[in-house]
Amino acid sequence: MIPTAILFLTGLLATLLGVEAPVRWVRWVVRAGLALALGAALFFGAEGQAFGGLFLYDGFARVAGVVGIVAGLFASLVGARYLERTGMERFEYHALLAYSVFGVQVMAASANLVVILIGLEILSLPLYALAALRYDAKSEEAGLKYFLLGAVASAVMLYGIVLLYGATGSFAVSAVGQGPLYLAGLLLVLAGLFFKASLVPFHWWAPDVYQGAPTPVTLYMATGVKAAAFAALARVVVGAGVGGLAGAVVALVVVLTVFYGNLGALAQSEAKRLLAYSSVAHAGYIALAVFGPNPAPAMGFYLFVYALSTGLAFAVLSQLDEGEGVPFAGVKGLIKKSPMLAGVLAIALFSLAGMPPFAGFWGKYLVFVEAARGGQYTLVAFALLTAVVAAYYYMKLLALAFFASAGEGGKTPEVPALAAVTMGLVGFLVLALGVFPGLVYGFFNVGNLVP
Amino acid sequence: MSAFDFIATVLLLFTGFIAVRSQNAVHAALGLAANFVVLGTVYMSLDARFLGWVQIIVYAGAIMVLFIFVVMLLFAARAEVGVDPLPWLKNWGAAVAAVFFATLTYALSAAKAPLAGTTAAALLGGGTAKAVGSVLWGTWLYAVLLVAALLLVATVAAVVLVHPDQGQSRAEREASRGGKA
Numbered sequence: 001m002i003p004t005a006i007l008f009l010t011g012l013l014a015t016l017l018g019v020e021a022p023v024r025w026v027r028w029v030v031r032a033g034l035a036l037a038l039g040a041a042l043f044f045g046a047e048g049q050a051f052g053g054l055f056l057y058d059g060f061a062r063v064a065g066v067v068g069i070v071a072g073l074f075a076s077l078v079g080a081r082y083l084e085r086t087g088m089e090r091f092e093y094h095a096l097l098a099y100s101v102f103g104v105q106v107m108a109a110s111a112n113l114v115v116i117l118i119g120l121e122i123l124s125l126p127l128y129a130l131a132a133l134r135y136d137a138k139s140e141e142a143g144l145k146y147f148l149l150g151a152v153a154s155a156v157m158l159y160g161i162v163l164l165y166g167a168t169g170s171f172a173v174s175a176v177g178q179g180p181l182y183l184a185g186l187l188l189v190l191a192g193l194f195f196k197a198s199l200v201p202f203h204w205w206a207p208d209v210y211q212g213a214p215t216p217v218t219l220y221m222a223t224g225v226k227a228a229a230f231a232a233l234a235r236v237v238v239g240a241g242v243g244g245l246a247g248a249v250v251a252l253v254v255v256l257t258v259f260y261g262n263l264g265a266l267a268q269s270e271a272k273r274l275l276a277y278s279s280v281a282h283a284g285y286i287a288l289a290v291f292g293p294n295p296a297p298a299m300g301f302y303l304f305v306y307a308l309s310t311g312l313a314f315a316v317l318s319q320l321d322e323g324e325g326v327p328f329a330g331v332k333g334l335i336k337k338s339p340m341l342a343g344v345l346a347i348a349l350f351s352l353a354g355m356p357p358f359a360g361f362w363g364k365y366l367v368f369v370e371a372a373r374g375g376q377y378t379l380v381a382f383a384l385l386t387a388v389v390a391a392y393y394y395m396k397l398l399a400l401a402f403f404a405s406a407g408e409g410g411k412t413p414e415v416p417a418l419a420a421v422t423m424g425l426v427g428f429l430v431l432a433l434g435v436f437p438g439l440v441y442g443f444f445n446v447g448n449l450v451p
Numbered sequence: 452m453s454a455f456d457f458i459a460t461v462l463l464l465f466t467g468f469i470a471v472r473s474q475n476a477v478h479a480a481l482g483l484a485a486n487f488v489v490l491g492t493v494y495m496s497l498d499a500r501f502l503g504w505v506q507i508i509v510y511a512g513a514i515m516v517l518f519i520f521v522v523m524l525l526f527a528a529r530a531e532v533g534v535d536p537l538p539w540l541k542n543w544g545a546a547v548a549a550v551f552f553a554t555l556t557y558a559l560s561a562a563k564a565p566l567a568g569t570t571a572a573a574l575l576g577g578g579t580a581k582a583v584g585s586v587l588w589g590t591w592l593y594a595v596l597l598v599a600a601l602l603l604v605a606t607v608a609a610v611v612l613v614h615p616d617q618g619q620s621r622a623e624r625e626a627s628r629g630g631k632a
Contacts, residue, residue, distance in 0.1 A: 008600060015607055051593035092611040099604045106597060118597045122604055129608035143612075163558070169565030181562035184554060 001050055001057065003041040003065060004105045006033060011098035018091025026091040027076070030098045034073040037101075041066050054112050059446025061109035063300035064231035067307050068104030071224030072097055074307075074426065078315040078419040079216025086323040088134050088214060096126035097220065104224050108231035111239070111451055113161045113171045113189065116232045117154065120196060123228055124150050127221060131213040134323060142212025149195070149205045157192025160185045173239035174450045183245055189236055190249060196229035199287060200256040203280045207264070210276035215321045218272060219314035222279045223307035230286055234299055237290045239450040242374070250287055251379060257284030258386040265393045271317055271326040274393060275310065278352060281390060282306050285367055288383060292370030299370075300444040301437075302363035305351065308430050309360050312348035315423050316341050319415050331397065333406025338413055340420060342401050347427045351434070353394040354387055359433035455496060462489045476522045480515060487511040499578040 010033025018026045041062055049056045076097060083089035103123025110116050128150065132143025161171065163185030168177035176182075191202060198206040210218045240246040261281030268274040286306065289299040317326045319341060320334075335342040351360035364387065371380050415423075433440060466489060469482030487510040495503035535541075564571070576582030587595055 011604075015603075052590055054591070054593040090611070090614075092607060092614075095607060096604075096611065099600075099607070102600070103604075114591075114594055115597065118594060118601055122597065122601050125601070125605050125608045129611050132612060163555075167562060167565070177565075179562055180554075180558035184558045 001048075001055065002044055003037040003069070004055075004102065004109065006037040006040055007069070007098060007102035007105055010034065010037070011095050011102055014091065014095035014098055018095060021091075023089055023091045023094075026094045027080075027089075030094040031073065031076050033098060034069055034076065034101065037105075038066065038069045038073065041069060053451075054115050055109055056111050056451060057109045058448070058451070060231060060234070060296045060300060060449055061105075063296070063444055063446060064108035064227045064303065065105045067227035067300075067303050068101050068108065068224040070304075071220050071227070071307050071311060072101035072104075074223070074311045074315065074422065075216045075220040077422040078219070078318055079214075081414070081416050081419060082215050082318045082321055082323075085321075086134055086214065090133075093130065093133060096130050100124075100126040100130070100220070101224060104228040107228040111173045111235055113164065113173060113236075116173075116235075117158060117161060119228070120157070120192075120232070121154060123225060124154070124196075127217070127225065130217045131209060131221075133217070134214050136323070138212040138325075139214065142209045145205055146209045146213075153192045153195035153202070156188050156195075160188025160190075160192060164189060172451075173235045176240060186236075186240055186246060187249065190233075190246065193229055193233040193236060194253060197226060197233055197283050197287070198280050199253045199283050200260045200280065201253075203257070203261070203283075206280055207273050207276040210279070211270060211273045211325060215272065215314060215318040215326075218276075219311050219318065222275070222314065223311050226279070226283060226286070227303045227307065230283075230299060230303060233287070234290055234295060235449050238295060242291055247291065250290060251376065254284045254287050254379060255382060257281065257287070258383050262386045262389045262393075266389065268393075269328050271328065271331055271397065272314075272321075273325075274397060275313055275317070278390065278393070279310055281386070282310070282352070285364060285383060285387075288371040288376070288379065289367040291374035291376045291379070293373055294447075295370060296447065296449050297441070297445045298363075298366035300446065301441065302367050304440075304444065305359040305363040305430070305433060308426050308433075309348050309351035309358075312344060312423060312426050312430065313352065315419070315426070316345045316348065319413050319419065328397075328400055331400050332404040334401040336406055337411075338415065340424075341413065341415065344423045344427045345401055346398055347430050349394040349398050351430045353391040355391075357431070357434045359430045359437065361434060362437040459489055459493050459496075463493075477519060480519050480522060483518075484511045484515040487515065494578075497578075498572065498575050501578055501580045501583045503578075 010030055013033070014026045014030050017029060045057070045062045045065075047057055047059060047062070076094065080089075083093065100123045103119050103121070103126070105119075106122055107116055107119030110119065128143055128147040130143075131146050132140050163181055164175070164177070165171055165185075167179060167182035167185055168175040195202040195205075210222060213221065237246045237250055242250070258281055261277050261279075261284060265274050265277035265281065268277060286299060286302050289295040289302065292298060319338075320326050320330050331345075334345065347358065351358035354360045354364040368380050368383065371383075463486060466482045466486035470479050470486060473479040473482060488507055491503040491506035491511065493503075494500075494506055566574070
């Protein structure tokens with residue numbers, strides 16, 4: 001309860017303070033609030049429940065909540081330069097970020113479908129506004145597209161929740177019913193969550209929105225939101241039982257997602273869009289974990305290292321982006337212009353590709369092992385194949401940064417000290433977790449997803 | 452199906468059709484308001500009295516009036532709604548809707564209520580404000596608090612999008628920033 005309360009109060013304070021105080025105060029208030037919430041979740045995150053079980057803070061809620069806070073903090077710490085360059089910094093930006101992280105906490109910390117839906121809305125509404133906050137055509141398109149499709153997805157999910165209630169008489173994710181009404185409700189709820197987790201065929205919004213939204217917002221969207229969506233998705237799927245229809249649907253969606261996400265990424269020529277497709281593909285890998293007998297540790301660990309790696313890649317792009325996105329030409333010869341950014345980008349991409357000495361490898365290893373333990377060998381084999389395809393486009397981007405000549409007009413990006421330190425720290429963490437994954441694995445080794 | 456059910460169904464479908472198909476935004480909004488009123492009476496007939504009145508007061512009353520005001524202020528009540536950029540989508544949408552409708556009709560007809568009608572009616576307590584209130588502020592207190600937070604967040608998000616300072620383009624903002632420096 002403490003981290004959730006801290007996050008809401010942070011948003012509230014930022015909203016009230018911002019009316020009078022300069023924006024840089026609000027920026028620091030939000031950063032301090034997020035850091036405080038992170039500390040509270042790590043050290044005082046006592047498991048338990050409140051409000052008659054509507055609020056359920058179990059180990060997995062804590063893990064997903066921590067990933068959400070880390071994502072928000074990361075976006076706040078590395079986004080300053082982008083906000084300044086595009087002239088879009090205003091206090092509401094920071095307040096909305098805090099509210100959205102609060103929504104992630106709410107959504108992750110409940111096994112009740114109604115509360116999950118409210119949490120989903122609390123985390124989504126700020127993002128619709130944040131995506132459009134750059135006020136140019138691309139950004140507005142991203143915001144509008146995200147809003148319209150997100151509203152439809154929420155409505156579909158709500159419809160499903162109502163049908164589930166009609167079939168089982170309960171809003172709990174663990175309520176299992178029978179008959180066509182139950183299955184129809186379950187499918188609709190899954191469709192809504194698939195949308196938020198950007199799984200194929202509900203991913204159409206993701207590339208456009210990730211590309212059009214301000215880059216630090218994209219950083220948060222691709223990492224924090226996914227943690228919340230998967231927390232809810234895993235509870236629903238495991239609650240309904242992977243042996244039944246839910247498992248079959250997820251298997252089909254995973255196949256489509258890893259296939260389409262990776263092939264789609266091959267065809268891109270813009271770095272943000274490429275990473276958007278890559279994040280679609282990673283959603284497929286994360287979903288693999290639900291088939292195992294104990295999905296929470298693998299899923300939590302993957303979400304965390306994925307958030308660090310994808311966050312790192314988007315953090316580098318935030319330093320290169322002047323508001324028009326980052327076409328491949330902007331990445332060319334990065335090593336000459338800024339060896340530090342190029343090095344960090346290399347760590348991020350190696351980790352995303354799942355190369356052994358980086359944290360991403362252990363994430364992939366854990367979810368593949370988990371799915372294999374659940375007997376899904378065909379799925380694992382297919383996912384492994386597509387992971388090889390993924391390595392190609394990551395390496396292509398990396399080769400551009402390291403071996404291509406910069407061309408004319410490429411100026412050296414100036415990286416603020418705070419962003420540089422943050423990226424260095426996260427890059428170090430990705431390396432360290434790659435060599436010693438056991439350091440943090442205990443934190444992710446939590447028990448049941450469904451009470 | 453009683454006579455009331457039949458009339459309510461026909462009215463709901465008819466007003467819903469108007470809301471979706473009308474070329475004039477004001478007509479569509481009024482169709483939706485009528486839909487809400489019929490829905491409110493359906494709720495009341497199911498013993499959900501408080502919900503029925505809330506449906507009429509809040510939706511048909513407050514929200515639709517607000518909606519119509521906005522339509523009027525924006526002069527959006529014109530007959531033409533512009534070029535349809537995705538004309539082929541209409542048929543597919545209709546087909547998907549038909550399949551969805553058929554599936555749901557089948558699912559509902561095959562479903563069995565988890566509670567017997569008499570038990571459910573006793574739990575409903577006549578659907579009065581007293582019965583709803585004690586559930587809302589008791590069992591569902593957390594959800595009520597969260598909805599309060601959600602409304603606050605929605606307000607901040609809405610205000611940020613229409614804030615007058617930000618109506619200018621980025622070039623203009625850069626110019627004004629340069630002027631200050």
